[in-house]
Amino acid sequence: MNLETEADIMECTELTFEEKTLKRANYALTTSITFVSILLIVLYLGQIAQGFGIVKCLSVAAMIAVPMAISNVLYRVNPISDRFKNIAFGIFLIAFEAACLSSTIFLYNIFIYPVLISMIMFFDLKLEIRFSGITLVLTILNGLYSFYVLGCQSQQQKNQIFMACMLAFILGVAICIAARAAKMHNEEALDEFEKNRSKQESMMDSIVTVGQSVNESTQSIHALVEELNEATNSVNTAMSDVAASMESTSSSIQEQAEVTGKIQDIINETVEMADELEQISKNTRASVKTGQKLVSDIVTQTAQIEQENTMVKENMSELHTHTKDMQKIIGIIQQISTQTNLLALNASIEAARAGDAGKGFAVVAEEIRVLSEQTKQSTENIEEIINKLDQNATDTITSMDHVMDKIGDQVVMIHDIEDDFAGIRSGMSDLKENSIHMSDNVRKLKESNTTLVDSTNTLSSTSEEVSASAEETNAMCADNAERFTVINGVLEKLTAETSRMDGFINEYHEMHAQEM
Numbered sequence: 001m002n003l004e005t006e007a008d009i010m011e012c013t014e015l016t017f018e019e020k021t022l023k024r025a026n027y028a029l030t031t032s033i034t035f036v037s038i039l040l041i042v043l044y045l046g047q048i049a050q051g052f053g054i055v056k057c058l059s060v061a062a063m064i065a066v067p068m069a070i071s072n073v074l075y076r077v078n079p080i081s082d083r084f085k086n087i088a089f090g091i092f093l094i095a096f097e098a099a100c101l102s103s104t105i106f107l108y109n110i111f112i113y114p115v116l117i118s119m120i121m122f123f124d125l126k127l128e129i130r131f132s133g134i135t136l137v138l139t140i141l142n143g144l145y146s147f148y149v150l151g152c153q154s155q156q157q158k159n160q161i162f163m164a165c166m167l168a169f170i171l172g173v174a175i176c177i178a179a180r181a182a183k184m185h186n187e188e189a190l191d192e193f194e195k196n197r198s199k200q201e202s203m204m205d206s207i208v209t210v211g212q213s214v215n216e217s218t219q220s221i222h223a224l225v226e227e228l229n230e231a232t233n234s235v236n237t238a239m240s241d242v243a244a245s246m247e248s249t250s251s252s253i254q255e256q257a258e259v260t261g262k263i264q265d266i267i268n269e270t271v272e273m274a275d276e277l278e279q280i281s282k283n284t285r286a287s288v289k290t291g292q293k294l295v296s297d298i299v300t301q302t303a304q305i306e307q308e309n310t311m312v313k314e315n316m317s318e319l320h321t322h323t324k325d326m327q328k329i330i331g332i333i334q335q336i337s338t339q340t341n342l343l344a345l346n347a348s349i350e351a352a353r354a355g356d357a358g359k360g361f362a363v364v365a366e367e368i369r370v371l372s373e374q375t376k377q378s379t380e381n382i383e384e385i386i387n388k389l390d391q392n393a394t395d396t397i398t399s400m401d402h403v404m405d406k407i408g409d410q411v412v413m414i415h416d417i418e419d420d421f422a423g424i425r426s427g428m429s430d431l432k433e434n435s436i437h438m439s440d441n442v443r444k445l446k447e448s449n450t451t452l453v454d455s456t457n458t459l460s461s462t463s464e465e466v467s468a469s470a471e472e473t474n475a476m477c478a479d480n481a482e483r484f485t486v487i488n489g490v491l492e493k494l495t496a497e498t499s500r501m502d503g504f505i506n507e508y509h510e511m512h513a514q515e516m
Helices: 006-012 015-047 055-079 082-101 106-122 127-148 154-244 250-458 463-515
Strands: none
Touching: 015 055, 015 082, 015 106, 015 250, 015 463, 055 082, 082 106, 082 127, 106 127, 106 250, 154 250, 154 463
16 A cells, blocks of 8 residues: 655655655554554454444444554654654554454454564664563453453464464564664664764865965965065166166266165065065975875775775675565464464364354354464565565665765765875975075075175276176066066966865765765
8 A cells, every 4th residue: 555645755855864764664654554454444344244243343443443544644744753653553552452352353463563563664673672562461461351351261262362472472572683683784874874974074174174275375475476576576677777877977876876775675575575485385385295195094084984885785785684584484474374274174174073063163263264364464464564674775775885986986086186286286396496596586686786785885986887787687687577477377277276176175065965
């Protein structure tokens, strides 16, 4: 009986993994309650044809229909409610026990076990043990009630009560074992997945921090290069003024002294900025090295995650094996049902031999045969629920395969980030080399300007030396301008690599958001 509409199925695809599991478990519980309720209603209505009281049979059938209707309504209102299992099973158990106490057919007590088996899908061992224990105790009490109150004291009725109690005990133990195995596998899978996801998130946050540090360092270097470029242009302009002033009369020597003083100040600032540029380059290389180490750690963590996911998949395969063992138990129950049917047939034969005195015994034997057939139908329903549990384990294995594919994509992405860090580190090496050359040129420029100042102060016979120093300074300024162009190119490359790395990191976070 399918209680999920197409809209429910489409909505389920938007739920989390835990919500999907809870919805499937609630659906299995609702389906089993509905099936058992309909079966009991049909049996009690069938007793009307055998001469039982109409009012009593209709009352019991209506009482059984109430928890079935309530369970279906609650599931429709909120299919992912965590309290649904307690409410639905509780009201069904009350109605079920009342129905069993109103009949002398004790085998009705085992009809509740398809509902208990469906609750394995909640992966709650304490819940399964609690409800199984309550059901077993109630079954034994029902047997005592049937024996002492209802007067079921014939040997066949005693055998029926004993077989039902033993069957209830066997099913209760099997259900608890299966619930414990399912709960252990589910908890191990979820714990491993959450632990590995937290490790990856922590490593990626560290990479983001390093990427931001590289980006900030690149911006600082770019600003310093702009300042150095402006300072070089100022030096070039000043030296052009010096060369022009050397061609004028001696009256311009004082003006040249003032200009060279300004040049000295600009050169000092340029030296400071060159030193700062070199320091930023060192810091950026250290950040890049840290980023490469973090990426290497992520690669190692990803390999460990892949191994742990493989272990989780193997655990789910073991759960699949346990469901096969439960199917063997169902086979044993079916054998018991067949033996019960044979006992009923033998009883019918003995009743026929007894003649009129055995007619009542023949009716009871026929009832036992009918119950045996119904027990067979119940075991088939239990087998169907176990197959659904098996399908759930198979779906989980498929999901783990999907996670493994995602991890493969992440490994490729992390290797791309590692390549980007290598490119950034190479660019920073080029930047450091150019910074060293620029610093050497600035220091030479400072020495030349010092010579120019001294030459200006000596006034006479120094004009030629000043002109030569001016020409040398102009040449150094031109060389610095070329190196600034190279540095700007390196900075643009670093900026592009940083942006690309940010793109990979954003894509990684989006992928994790989709998995969540």
